[in-house]
Amino acid sequence: xxxxxxxxTQPLRLLSATELAAEYDRLRAETAQLRRAVxxxxxIDQAIGAVVACGRMSPENAWEVLREVSQHTNTKLRxxxxxxxxxxxxxxxxxxxxxxxxxxxxxxxxxxxPTRQR
Numbered sequence: 429x430x431x432x433x434x435x436x437t438q439p440l441r442l443l444s445a446t447e448l449a450a451e452y453d454r455l456r457a458e459t460a461q462l463r464r465a466v467x468x469x470x471x472i473d474q475a476i477g478a479v480v481a482c483g484r485m486s487p488e489n490a491w492e493v494l495r496e497v498s499q500h501t502n503t504k505l506r507x508x509x510x511x512x513x514x515x516x517x518x519x520x521x522x523x524x525x526x527x528x529x530x531x532x533x534x535x536x537x538x539x540x541x542p543t544r545q546r
Contacts, residue, residue, distance in 0.1 A: 468506045475509035478516040483533040489540055493532040500528050 443451065472494065479490035494512065498505045511524040 468509075471506055471513065472509045475512040475516075478512055479533065482516060483537060485533070485536055485540060489536045493529070493536050496532045496535075497525075497528050500532070501525055 475494060476487050476490045479485070479493050480487055483490065483493065485493075494505060494508055497503070497512075498508045501508070503511075511521045512529065514521045515524060515526060515529070
């Protein structure tokens, strides 16, 4: 059985066993990275929803709150999102600075343009 590679510079090229193994490893790593990205996005989206509900703000402002907390605490955004979800469930989060989260929510709410009441 022959395996071929497609690329812009070499449209159809026969792969050696070594090249095939390397391509397999590359694709496995890429697949794992994509799976992590999809999971991270889901966690971050859920945390945005929690901040929207708890902070009574728009999703855009909630995103900024998460980003601000991440930057001020030097913590990855996904970790902040996981901690926010744990905190929103009422569980203790040992290394999570809830005061920074509260300040970010308060700042965002203070800066938000009030919407007109209907």
